[in-house]
Amino acid sequence: MKNLKLYIAIMAIVPWFSLIFLDKKTFRKFLPGTLFMAIYLIFEGRLAEKRKWWWFPFKIKPNVLGELPLIWGPFFIGSFWILKYTYRKFNLYLLVNILVDSLFTYYVLDIFKKFGYVTLVRLTKFQLSIVFLFKTFVLYGFQLFYDKVVRGVSD
Structure with a gap:
């Protein structure tokens, strides 16, 4: 696609504008988890x-x-928002993640493929859903660990 770089830049930058609606306490609370997940995704990307x-x-x-x-x-940025509204409500967290990940896997991925941004090679969409599900547990588990061990919060 001719304007792919522009669309990719917009996709990367626009979510950051939503942070102005996120209070500082929430940002500080979930920053370690979102940073951990971003670093995890970079390593996963290399493996993939x-x-x-x-x-x-x-x-x-x-x-x-x-x-x-x-x-x-x-x-x-999505990790901040999902954690903000679903943290400590695991069933809701899991449901929201399954919905968002399924939307990405079964709809957005096809759009990205049409644009020439990404395509699955050795994974099926179902397998990608399993990869996303695993990451859902990793993010939540890390945030729980961080709260209990590092912050000393056990509420």
Whole structure:
């Protein structure tokens, strides 16, 4: 697509504007979890690249993951919002994540493929859903661990 770089930049930048509606306390509380998840996603992206789970023909620069705009845009900011409204309500957290991840996997991924941004190679959409589900547990588990061990909060 002709304007792919512009669309990718918009996708990465626009979610950041929503942070003005997030209070500082919530931002500080969930920043460790969202940062952990972003770093986790970078390592996962490297693994996925080697195992050819998916392919990003779009390159920011050589040796830079094509999914960085997704990681530091909607995934990073989305983690704040999902945690803000669902943390300590695990069933709701799980439901929201399954809905958001399914929307991405079964709808948005097809749009990205049409644009030439990403395509699945060795993973089916169902397998990608399982990968997302695993990450759902990792993020929640890390946030619980951080709250109990580092912050000393056990509410």
